[in-house]
């Protein structure tokens with residue numbers, strides 16, 4: 001990798017990655033095409049706005065992402081991580097307009113950049129995969145879980161896929177907990193490449209199927 005970061009993949013998120021948090025169970029899936037998401041809307045949750053990364057995020061990205069505790073958990077994030085890397089990431093994230101599924105996670109009240117997440121077609125072409133990271137100062141406030149719920153709702157409401165996948169290292173209990181709180185179930189073991197380690201590590205594959213999501217969202221809306 002050169003220091004300009006020009007030939008590095010963006011600091012995204014889970015695996016090949018390939019983000020309003022309150023889905024309505026009355027939403028009907030779109031017809032047939034399994035991955036018809038060409039236009040990713042801005043998403044609003046209770047506290048968060050998920051939008052396309054922009055140049056104004058570059059400084060925050062470069063500071064927050066330059067953290068081995070983040071890079072060592074992600075497939076494509078280099079470490080160390082500099083401003084050029086962040087600029088390259090934003091440029092690539094914007095290349096498809098709002099059509100490539102990479103979101104900046106921002107605090108709606110303050111506009112502050114908190115992290116990134118993504119919803120992308122899976123490696124099989126038949127499903128969607130999610131990935132996410134949150135800057136260390138913001139850990140433990142439920143932000144990743146809130147963002148993941150929004151990504152899941154978008155994936156199932158805007159496409160006809162019957163499941164959404166995610167992967168994480170076996171040594172990543174926080175990410176596992178995020179997936180657990182989002183309804184994902186263990187779906188097998190796998191090896192995961194981690195760029196920052198230049199190594200392949202043990203990982204777990206998780207899956208959320210449409211029927212489970214529908215049940216959870218129905219259950220949620222039925223709570224008193």
Ligand SMILES: CC(C)(COP(=O)(O)OP(=O)(O)OC[C@H]1O[C@@H](n2cnc3c(N)ncnc32)[C@H](O)[C@@H]1OP(=O)(O)O)[C@@H](O)C(=O)NCCC(=O)NCCS
Nearest residue numbers: 070073133134139140141142143144145168173174175177
């Ligand atoms: C994983 C990550 C996204 C979580 O972000 P976050 O905003 O702190 O997540 P949330 O607050 O929504 O939930 C974290 C959960 O993990 C739990 N947790 C955190 N550290 C933990 C640990 N060491 N062991 C067990 N649970 C842990 C928290 O208590 C919380 O669960 P709770 O709400 O039941 O208490 C963040 O730590 C991160 O960016 N890590 C590095 C990158 C990464 O791992 N990305 C995912 C790749 S698969």
